[in-house]
Amino acid sequence: MDKISIAIDGPASSGKSTVAKILANSFNFVYVDTGAMYRAITFLAIKHQVAFSDEEALAELTKRYPINFQQSVHGQLVFADGEDITQAIRQPDVTAAVSEVSAHRKVREELVEAQRQLAQLGGIVMDGRDIGTTVLPQAEVKIFLVASVEERAQRRYKENQEKGIEMDYEMIKEAIAKRDYLDSHREVSPLVQAADAELVDTTGMTIEQVVTKIKEVISSKGF
Numbered sequence: 001m002d003k004i005s006i007a008i009d010g011p012a013s014s015g016k017s018t019v020a021k022i023l024a025n026s027f028n029f030v031y032v033d034t035g036a037m038y039r040a041i042t043f044l045a046i047k048h049q050v051a052f053s054d055e056e057a058l059a060e061l062t063k064r065y066p067i068n069f070q071q072s073v074h075g076q077l078v079f080a081d082g083e084d085i086t087q088a089i090r091q092p093d094v095t096a097a098v099s100e101v102s103a104h105r106k107v108r109e110e111l112v113e114a115q116r117q118l119a120q121l122g123g124i125v126m127d128g129r130d131i132g133t134t135v136l137p138q139a140e141v142k143i144f145l146v147a148s149v150e151e152r153a154q155r156r157y158k159e160n161q162e163k164g165i166e167m168d169y170e171m172i173k174e175a176i177a178k179r180d181y182l183d184s185h186r187e188v189s190p191l192v193q194a195a196d197a198e199l200v201d202t203t204g205m206t207i208e209q210v211v212t213k214i215k216e217v218i219s220s221k222g223f
C-alpha cells in the first residue's frame with residue numbers, strides 16, 4: 001500500500017475511531033485521533049482553571065503542553081502535562097465542554113499545525129471533523145461517516161454499559177445532538193462533508209461492513 005493519507009470525518013459516534021484504527025492496523029499506517037487533542041486541551045483548561053471562553057489562554061495551553069500519543073498493548077495512550085490522560089479526556093465534564101473549546105480559531109490553528117506535522121510522512125489515517133476540508137485537503141482518500149442520531153446514541157449507550165457506566169439513553173442522545181449542532185454551526189472549520197469525500201451512511205451497518213465499504217472506496221481510487 002502506498003503511504004497515502006486517509007481522512008475520516010463525521011459526527012459523534014459515527015464509528016470514526018473504531019474503523020480508523022482497524023484500517024491503520026491493516027495497512028500498517030499511523031492512526032491520529034484529532035478529537036483526543038481537542039479533548040486534551042479541554043482537560044487542561046479544567047485542570048488549570050482556564051475559562052472555556054478565554055481564547056488567548058486556551059491557545060497558550062496548546063503551546064505550553066504538547067500532546068503525545070503512545071502505543072501500548074491496551075491501545076493508544078494520550079499524554080500531556082506529565083500525565084496519562086487517556087481515561088480523563090473521555091469523562092462527561094470534558095465531553096460537555098469540548099465543543100465550546102474547539103470552536104476558538106486560535107485553538108484550532110495550533111492543533112491543525114500539530115496535526116499536519118503528524119501527517120507529514122503520509123501513511124496515516126486521521127479522524128475528526130475537519131480533516132478532509134482543512135487539515136489534509138490533499139488527502140488521497142476522504143470518507144464522511146454518518147448514522148442516525150438514534151443509532152449513534154444507542155452505540156454510546158451500549159459502550160457505556162460495557163464499561164459499567166449507567167447513563168440514560170435520552171441524555172446521551174441529547175448530548176450528541178447538541179454537540180452535532182455546535183460542531184456543525186461554528187464559524188471556523190465546521191463539521192461539513194468535503195466536496196470530494198465519499199459519504200458512508202453506517203446506520204444499520206456492522207463495523208466489518210463499514211471497513212469493507214471503505215476498503216472498496218480506497219481500491220476504487222487505485223490504491
Ligand code: CDP
Nearest residue numbers: 012013034035036038098099102128129130
Ligand atoms: O469520539 P467523539 O465522536 O465523541 O468525539 P471526538 O472525535 O473525540 O471529538 C470531540 C470534540 O472535539 C468534537 O465534538 C468537536 O467539538 C472537537 N473536534 C473538532 O472540533 N475537530 C476535530 N478535528 C476533532 C474533534
Ligand code: CDP
Nearest residue numbers: 012013014015016017018155159205206207
Ligand atoms: O469515533 P466516533 O465517535 O465516531 O465513534 P466510535 O467511538 O468509533 O464508535 C462508537 C461506538 O459505536 C463504539 O462502541 C463502536 O464499537 C460502535 N460502532 C458500531 O456499533 N457500529 C459501527 N458501524 C460503528 C461503531
